[in-house]
Amino acid sequence: MGIKVHNPGLATTIQDLGRPGYFHLGIPISGAMDRFAMRAANMLVGNDEGAAGLEAVFMGPELEFTSDCTVAVCGADMPIKLDGEERAGWSSIAVKAGQVLSFDFLKTGARIYIAVSGGITVPEYLGSRSTYAIGALGGVDGRPIAAGDDLPTGGDAGPGDGRGVPENLRRAPGNPAELRVLPGLYWHRITDQAGRNFFEDEWKVAPEADRMGYRFRGGRPMEFVERKQPFGAGSDPSNIVDGCYSYGSIQVPGGTEPIVLHRDAVSGGGYFMLGTVISADMDLIGQLQPHTPSKFVKVDMETALQARRDRHALLDQVRAALD
Amino acid sequence: MATEHIQSPLPGTFYRRPSPEEPPYKSEGDSVAPGDVIGLIEVMKSFHEVKADKAGKVVRFIAENEEAIMAGAPLLEIEV
Numbered sequence: 570m571g572i573k574v575h576n577p578g579l580a581t582t583i584q585d586l587g588r589p590g591y592f593h594l595g596i597p598i599s600g601a602m603d604r605f606a607m608r609a610a611n612m613l614v615g616n617d618e619g620a621a622g623l624e625a626v627f628m629g630p631e632l633e634f635t636s637d638c639t640v641a642v643c644g645a646d647m648p649i650k651l652d653g654e655e656r657a658g659w660s661s662i663a664v665k666a667g668q669v670l671s672f673d674f675l676k677t678g679a680r681i682y683i684a685v686s687g688g689i690t691v692p693e694y695l696g697s698r699s700t701y702a703i704g705a706l707g708g709v710d711g712r713p714i715a716a717g718d719d720l721p722t723g724g725d726a727g728p729g730d731g732r733g734v735p736e737n738l739r740r741a742p743g744n745p746a747e748l749r750v751l752p753g754l755y756w757h758r759i760t761d762q763a764g765r766n767f768f769e770d771e772w773k774v775a776p777e778a779d780r781m782g783y784r785f786r787g788g789r790p791m792e793f794v795e796r797k798q799p800f801g802a803g804s805d806p807s808n809i810v811d812g813c814y815s816y817g818s819i820q821v822p823g824g825t826e827p828i829v830l831h832r833d834a835v836s837g838g839g840y841f842m843l844g845t846v847i848s849a850d851m852d853l854i855g856q857l858q859p860h861t862p863s864k865f866v867k868v869d870m871e872t873a874l875q876a877r878r879d880r881h882a883l884l885d886q887v888r889a890a891l892d
Numbered sequence: 893m894a895t896e897h898i899q900s901p902l903p904g905t906f907y908r909r910p911s912p913e914e915p916p917y918k919s920e921g922d923s924v925a926p927g928d929v930i931g932l933i934e935v936m937k938s939f940h941e942v943k944a945d946k947a948g949k950v951v952r953f954i955a956e957n958e959e960a961i962m963a964g965a966p967l968l969e970i971e972v
Contacts, residue, residue: 674901
């Protein structure tokens with residue numbers, strides 16, 4: 570009962586919904602960058618939504634299943650092949666022992682989530698199987714999967730073919746991607762003009778963007794409100810006295826390239842944060858390819874909370890559709 | 893003679909040289925063998941070698957040095 574890794578792809582990691590509760594100790598929340606897709610893939614194969622699966626970025630792995638199982642792939646649009654035959658995404662796929670799952674070139678989006686019935690059952694670390702590669706925690710010995718790995722699975726055959734997430738319930742970013750932002754905590758550090766520019770400008774995802782943070786470039790450099798830097802803050806105007814960072818917070822080192830902190834981010838430091846991408850839109854960031862045009866859209870707390878409720882309602886609809 | 897494309901397996905930034913001071917991996921007219929490195933893709937703070945999956949002779953590069961590319965984008969045309 571397991572998965573033999575023939576080819577790992579690029580930085581493919583075991584992820585579940587994450588490891589909350591330790592950020593104050595510097596251990597990030599980790600977990601799938603697109604948790605909606607991870608949950609949907611798990612539901613399709615009959616797992617708990619928090620079961621561990623694989624997150625593959627930009628390039629799919631090649632995997633052999635050693636027992637009969639059900640597999641589902643959600644998230645980015647990347648042609649899926651079972652023994653060379655094309656299969657649909659966002660759908661359950663019955664797999665026989667010995668069959669090989671592989672992928673063609675990525676079309677749109679950035680990350681696919683592969684769930685297998687019974688889940689991947691590597692040991693939990695601090696309550697989660699998610700891989701935090703920089704800190705060498707979770708997953709397979711704290712690292713991305715590698716060729717030759719045998720991944721243990723929970724091993725039931727699952728529901729088989731025939732389950733699908735209706736197309737209108739799938740979620741993917743637009744082009745340009747629109748990311749809603751709640752300004753704060755250090756919004757006051759930039760000038761009114763810089764604040765307007767931030768929301769007016771079109772940004773592009775920088776190739777450096779990864780699980781720690783998504784960097785954007787292409788907008789105008791920011792001007793800061795002049796001040797005498799307080800004791801403990803660095804000399805650059807983008808520096809603050811060290812503070813806590815939150816998931817989704819946007820720091821702009823040197824006032825040039827905004828970085829949205831994501832699942833494997835550091836938990837604190839000395840860069841000002843002009844705002845936070847709302848929780849409802851964090852999954853979308855996980856599906857952005859390098860160079861994707863992106864806009865930041867200013868919202869208030871009420872809109873952010875409504876968006877969160879809408880996202881929960883969408884998940885409920887997926888649950889109902891697959892029940 | 894038929895021509896074929898070598899495609900990029902990844903999205904990112906394409907480089908034709910191992911470093912700015914060095915000559916390109918391949919130029920027009922060079923022969924290519926399976927496994928030969930034909931360029932680099934920069935993505936997620938690392939550089940990944942793109943290798944040829946077939947043998948032939950370089951007709952032309954389709955992607956420019958430092959060009960932003962998508963996964964599956966044709967990088968060069970070879971005569972097979």
